[in-house]
Amino acid sequence: MDEDGEREFRDERDRDRYAMYVGGELVSVLDHRDNGDAVAFPHTYTVPKHRGHGYAAELVEFAVADVETNTTKRIVPMCWFVGKWFDDHPEKAHLLSRSVAD
Numbered sequence: 001m002d003e004d005g006e007r008e009f010r011d012e013r014d015r016d017r018y019a020m021y022v023g024g025e026l027v028s029v030l031d032h033r034d035n036g037d038a039v040a041f042p043h044t045y046t047v048p049k050h051r052g053h054g055y056a057a058e059l060v061e062f063a064v065a066d067v068e069t070n071t072t073k074r075i076v077p078m079c080w081f082v083g084k085w086f087d088d089h090p091e092k093a094h095l096l097s098r099s100v101a102d
Contacts, residue, residue, distance in 0.1 A: 009062040010074055018066070020059040028055040030063050030082070038097045042078040060085045068095055 005023025012019050018030040027050040031043040041063065043059045060082055067073055074097030077083040086092060 007058070009059065010068060013061075018063040020055055020062070022050070022055070025068055027053075028059045030059050032063065034073070037072070038074045038076050039071070040076040040078050041082040042096070044079050044081040056081060057085060062090075063091075064092055064095065068092075 004026075005042060008024075010019045010046055011020070012094060016032055019026060021029045024078075026047065028044070030041055033042060036099040041060070044056050044060065048052040064075065064085075067075055070076040075082075075095045076097050079099075
């Protein structure tokens with residue numbers, strides 16, 4: 001697979017996840033759970049042979065932008081990777097919620 005291939009991001013609502021494809025191949029997923037005023041991101045996964053290319057970070061960036069642009073929901077980063085992404089992007093802290101019930 002060409003690492004520089006065309007990137008496609010999808011909100012696969014029927015599977016409760018965001019997904020990233022490169023050159024038509026699934027490379028990373030970010031699970032999401034909607035609950036009222038918040039959306040939880042409980043798990044991020046990159047297919048092992050595609051790790052180390054920054055795909056998960058790109059996918060989290062896409063998902064955060066989607067939530068910010070298309071909803072009024074806050075984000076609960078339940079997985080360590082999403083929490084670290086927010087630590088690295090303090091300009092997005094206004095989107096954070098401490099719990100799904102906030």
